Amino acid sequence: MAAKKTPARGEADRLSLICKAIRRAILERALLPGDRLPEDALGERFGASRTIARYALGQLAAEGLVDLRRNRMATVAAPSFADARDIFDLRIVLERQVVRHLAGKLSDREVKHLQAIVEAEHAARHGADGTAIRLATEFHVALAEMTGKPILIRYVTEICYRAGLALSAFSRPHSSDCAVSEHLDLIEAIRTGPADKAADMMEAHLEAVASRALLQASDARGRDLMNILAPYAGDPG
Amino acid sequence: MAAKKTPARGEADRLSLICKAIRRAILERALLPGDRLPEDALGERFGASRTIARYALGQLAAEGLVDLRRNRMATVAAPSFADARDIFDLRIVLERQVVRHLAGKLSDREVKHLQAIVEAEHAARHGADGTAIRLATEFHVALAEMTGKPILIRYVTEICYRAGLALSAFSRPHSSDCAVSEHLDLIEAIRTGPADKAADMMEAHLEAVASRALLQASDARGRDLMNILAPYAGDPG
DNA sequence: TGCAACAAAAGTGCATGCACTTTATCTGAG
DNA sequence: CTCAGATAAAGTGCATGCACTTTTGTTGCA
Incomplete structure (x- = not known):
């Protein structure tokens, strides 16, 4: 079976997959400051639920790459x-x-x-x-x-x-x-x-x-x- | 009523409440390296569900204060x-x-x-x-x-x-x-x-x-x- | 007593549902 | 045509449920 319940040893879980993808997209300027990052679109893109996408956005926000404001869509951070x-x-x-x-x-x-x-x-x-x-x-x-x-x-x-x-x-x-x-x-x-x-x-x-x-x-x-x-x-x- | 659906402007939400509490407890050495941080105990203590507690632990892990390992209980980080x-x-x-x-x-x-x-x-x-x-x-x-x-x-x-x-x-x-x-x-x-x-x-x-x-x-x-x-x-x- | 193997309990991983908020679309008065 | 207000659509905030994993007891056997 392709689908395992728990990721294998070296296998990347979807959480870090999302983080890595967004980091890289930002670095390569495929994502620009202010670009929107809706949770469900993100999750769907990586075969995960909003829960995971949301968590990933939290991590990226802690790294200063994403802006989070309550009840608002996450965006790529726009540094002054x-x-x-x-x-x-x-x-x-x-x-x-x-x-x-x-x-x-x-x-x-x-x-x-x-x-x-x-x-x-x-x-x-x-x-x-x-x-x-x-x-x-x-x-x-x-x-x-x-x-x-x-x-x-x-x-x-x-x-x-x-x-x-x-x-x-x-x-x-x-x-x-x-x-x-x-x-x-x-x-x-x-x-x-x-x-x-x-x-x-x-x-x-x-x-x-x-x-x-x-x-x-x-x-x-x-x-x-x-x-x-x-x-x-x-x-x- | 006291309970609002959305936290008022300056009001601390439970997420940052948990983070602040743990940060402070670590600083004051009430929590020691290796101490366990189960999600549900944390959530219950602050009147939140595991979802919030889990998210908070993720933030603290990003700050290097908490160790997270898959399927294992979160612990206070134990720096070498x-x-x-x-x-x-x-x-x-x-x-x-x-x-x-x-x-x-x-x-x-x-x-x-x-x-x-x-x-x-x-x-x-x-x-x-x-x-x-x-x-x-x-x-x-x-x-x-x-x-x-x-x-x-x-x-x-x-x-x-x-x-x-x-x-x-x-x-x-x-x-x-x-x-x-x-x-x-x-x-x-x-x-x-x-x-x-x-x-x-x-x-x-x-x-x-x-x-x-x-x-x-x-x-x-x-x-x-x-x-x-x-x-x-x-x-x- | 020492220690496997096994079974119950506790805990995590994650999707989903529902209430609420924001954003987009539509509508009609000026 | 423009723009305020209303309304629908999209999105977030968060609790809860269930499958799976780890941990903790417990029992049986040497």
Whole structure:
């Protein structure tokens, strides 16, 4: 029988299936800030009941990817401009920490793995889908995972997804936010360089990413205004 | 009638009520790592069904305060020694960031507020309940809130609770982990000092807290063992 | 006494139902 | 045509029920 009562050992349950799918869709900008996420549509799409979908949305809300308001449909979170800036500030201190742990300690295998990701990034560079963006995030998450510190990994992963969402809110469509060459330089700096220098380079990289997206957005106020006003529309209280 | 169909504007719903209660109980060490959290008992205690209790446990698990394993009863999370160390490492970089934002920028009102908390801490110093511990955490959370940065506040608050849980796992009963005088010095350093000096002081403070609890635990391996074994023991008291 | 195997009890996993709220659609007056 | 109000449709909030799993006793046997 295909249908088992309890998921097998490695088998993904529908709960994490929903979470993963939405996270990825957000990262790849298939889902945009403000997009609606009705519970039953979600559940039906994944062969689960509303109960599961609702629970998944709760988890995603805890990660800051989804907005939940009582009696209202869940939506993809719409970070404000200030939120975006704060997310990147936080991301910088967390990823500096990652780099400090890793500097001068990467194994050959790890270097290879990172280079392979950047390679793939380069290959996906000119596709219209979100693959390049996803791979860029994968690079940063892979770095975090190499620290072997579960708590650090978890927070970096989360902030990377939130940063991806923030970029989705403020950078132009189809712009690939991370420059491939910067990632290559980063690998080299972490492999060879002193910790502080590598950390500075990570900070510069992330600051560049933030600037490219956020500065251009602060020019075009219209975008920001839309975002600020969205939650208030139709609710005088 | 007293019973409304929908909670009034400011009224706390039972979901966040459960979350708050458990968070606080963990912080005050009324709940210890490994303690069981059956859904129906929880729900009944707060006049809600299992659905709500289950959802609350999911939220707390996302915050790292609760362990969830399929088909098993939820338990208060039992961080390993390595987890505890990682949590404090992360807490240090986050709270350094808080202090950097705040240094030289505290209003008189804010200084007063912080001093009042430390005052209360001092008063609760010799009580056997967890009030002193809770107030110590409140001090750190209050600092974070003064940055006005929602994302930073959220992460600092979460890491503070996780740190409280880690201390609960590894420090002796009734030890108040934060020295009151250190908090007073911290206020002064943030009020007057240059950002880096204040940040260093925060780091030293947190490192001291971690050391007091974690070093004594790494000496006495038995303590760690107790914690590992706790979930398997029946409830002796 | 020690310890399997088994049976009852307690607990989780999840869908479904119903009351209530929000959102969308329709209607008619200005 | 526009827009307020009414009404239908869609969606959420939450309890409950039932199948399944884990845990806890309990009994039988060495």
